Amino acid sequence: MVAPAKAAGALLATSPYASRRQTKVPGWAGLTAWDVLFNNLSLGLFLVTALGMLVRPAWFASTATAAYIVAFVLVLVDLSLLVVDLGDPPRFTHMLRVAKRESPMSVGTWSLSGYAALLFLVCIVSVAGWEDVTRVLAAVTLIPAAGGVLYKGVLFSATSQAGWRASRWLGALMAESAVLVGAALLLAILVLSHQGGGEGASAVRAALAVLLVLQAVLLIATALEVRRDVPGRYGPLAGLVVWIGVLAVGIVVPLELLLLGNLFQIVAALLVVAAAPVLRYALVFLPRDGRKEPS
Amino acid sequence: MIPLPPLDSLSVFHLNAPAPYLNWPSWFYIQLPNVVWFGVALVIFLACLFVPFPSKAVDSSGYDVSGEG
Numbered sequence: 001m002v003a004p005a006k007a008a009g010a011l012l013a014t015s016p017y018a019s020r021r022q023t024k025v026p027g028w029a030g031l032t033a034w035d036v037l038f039n040n041l042s043l044g045l046f047l048v049t050a051l052g053m054l055v056r057p058a059w060f061a062s063t064a065t066a067a068y069i070v071a072f073v074l075v076l077v078d079l080s081l082l083v084v085d086l087g088d089p090p091r092f093t094h095m096l097r098v099a100k101r102e103s104p105m106s107v108g109t110w111s112l113s114g115y116a117a118l119l120f121l122v123c124i125v126s127v128a129g130w131e132d133v134t135r136v137l138a139a140v141t142l143i144p145a146a147g148g149v150l151y152k153g154v155l156f157s158a159t160s161q162a163g164w165r166a167s168r169w170l171g172a173l174m175a176e177s178a179v180l181v182g183a184a185l186l187l188a189i190l191v192l193s194h195q196g197g198g199e200g201a202s203a204v205r206a207a208l209a210v211l212l213v214l215q216a217v218l219l220i221a222t223a224l225e226v227r228r229d230v231p232g233r234y235g236p237l238a239g240l241v242v243w244i245g246v247l248a249v250g251i252v253v254p255l256e257l258l259l260l261g262n263l264f265q266i267v268a269a270l271l272v273v274a275a276a277p278v279l280r281y282a283l284v285f286l287p288r289d290g291r292k293e294p295s
Numbered sequence: 296m297i298p299l300p301p302l303d304s305l306s307v308f309h310l311n312a313p314a315p316y317l318n319w320p321s322w323f324y325i326q327l328p329n330v331v332w333f334g335v336a337l338v339i340f341l342a343c344l345f346v347p348f349p350s351k352a353v354d355s356s357g358y359d360v361s362g363e364g
Contacts, residue, residue: 048340055344146333153329171329179336207343211336218332 023160025287031085033280035078036152037181039112040174040276042074043149044182046119048207050138050145052186052200057135059200060186063193064134065126067186072123075116082112104155111147118144149178156283163286166229170283173218177279180211184254184272191266205265208272209258212251219246219279226286233286242282250275 049067052060060067083089096113100106118141126134153171156164164170183204190201226233234242249271257268 047337051337051341052344055341059344150326150329150333154326158325168328171326172332175329175333176336179333179340183340203343203346204340206346207340210339210343214336214339 023162023287025161028085028284029288030281031081033277033284035081035085036174036280036284037277038074038078038081039148039152040178040181040280041185041273042071042078043115043145044178044180045074045185046071046115046138046145046182047142047149047179048182048186048204050142052204053135054139056200056203057131059198059203060190061131063186063189063195063200065123066193067189068119068123068126068138070185070189072116072119075112075119079112079116104151104158107147108151108155111144111151114144115141115148149175161287163226163230163233166225167222169218169221169225173215173222174283176211176214176218177276180208180215181273181276183208183211184269188266188269188273191269196262196265201262201265205258205262208269209255212255212258212272216247216251219251230286234282242278245275245278246282250279 045067049060049064049071053064079092083092086092092109095106095109098106099110118137122134122137122141125137150171153174156174157167157170159165187201187204187208190196190198190204195201232239254268254271257264257271
């Protein structure tokens with residue numbers, strides 16, 4: 001008599017489904033990676049600028065309007081990418097017909113739409129010079145902005161897709177990364193506005209250095225989880241490129257430059273932003289390992 | 296990450312596959328660590344706005360302030 005386990009093993013070995021992926025991989029690719037990037041850039045920039053204006057208005061007053069406008073342009077690009085990525089543009093507006101708090105995608109759609117609408121008003125009152133109204137509106141906008149930052153991590157990690165399903169740290173990494181790239185962008189705007197030697201730039205530079213260290217910790221925690229789930233996902237060469245892009249160019253070199261003072265701070269900020277797409281691509285492409293998908 | 300306590304047993308949080316996020320308390324529970332780390336990042340930024348860092352003061356007076364002359 002054949003043992004049941006042995007029989008099951010033999011069946012699996014001969015099954016035509018044995019080498020096939022059991023879950024259908026979503027069609028999320030480059031557009032989604034850029035969507036995540038522009039989402040993080042816009043929301044991160046707005047968050048740090050609004051908080052800076054609430055706490056230290058004198059330090060950021062001269063650059064806040066420019067930062068708000070840049071954040072608004074970035075969220076417009078993000079929303080365009082989202083709509084294009086959906087394939088059928090009306091799908092986005094269809095999602096606004098209902099609000100489901102139990103769905104991360106619904107919460108994300110409403111958060112991003114509310115954020116974009118409120119940020120538009122923030123830009124207008126900021127350009128008009130109504131400082132008090134701007135601060136109140138910006139404070140209100142912080143709520144949908146936080147929702148917009150936080151929903152993506154859950155959306156990815158609460159699926160059954162390879163790599164994402166094991167990434168309990170993914171949401172934290174994405175949320176922290178948004179604040180990081182936002183601070184880098186704010187520092188770049190401060191330097192380009194000839195405020196690079198001021199107290200605001202000095203504080204953002206220090207925050208950026210600490211956030212880079214935190215990013216390294218969260219990145220390693222995520223990588224360990226992903227590695228357990230899909231070992232050797234990108235192969236030795238592509239894996240090396242990802243690590244050089246994310247860790248060396250995006251964290252170690254900028255950190256070294258920031259520690260030198262304000263001499264190379266613009267280079268450090270631009271390196272952080274330039275390396276940001278590499279991390280998003282590496283995360284979004286995790287489930288797409290080239291295995292044959294179920295037809 | 297800190298192991299999650301077995302809250303499934305309370306019949307409030309349903310973290311089992313395939314879609315734990317379709318349950319609102321469960322989504323909140325999944326989101327909680329993310330919110331904490333997001334908060335940590337914001338607190339770091341805010342803290343740096345309060346801690347006095349030496350900023351490069353620009354002297355435009357034209358006087359020699361090095362103390363050597």
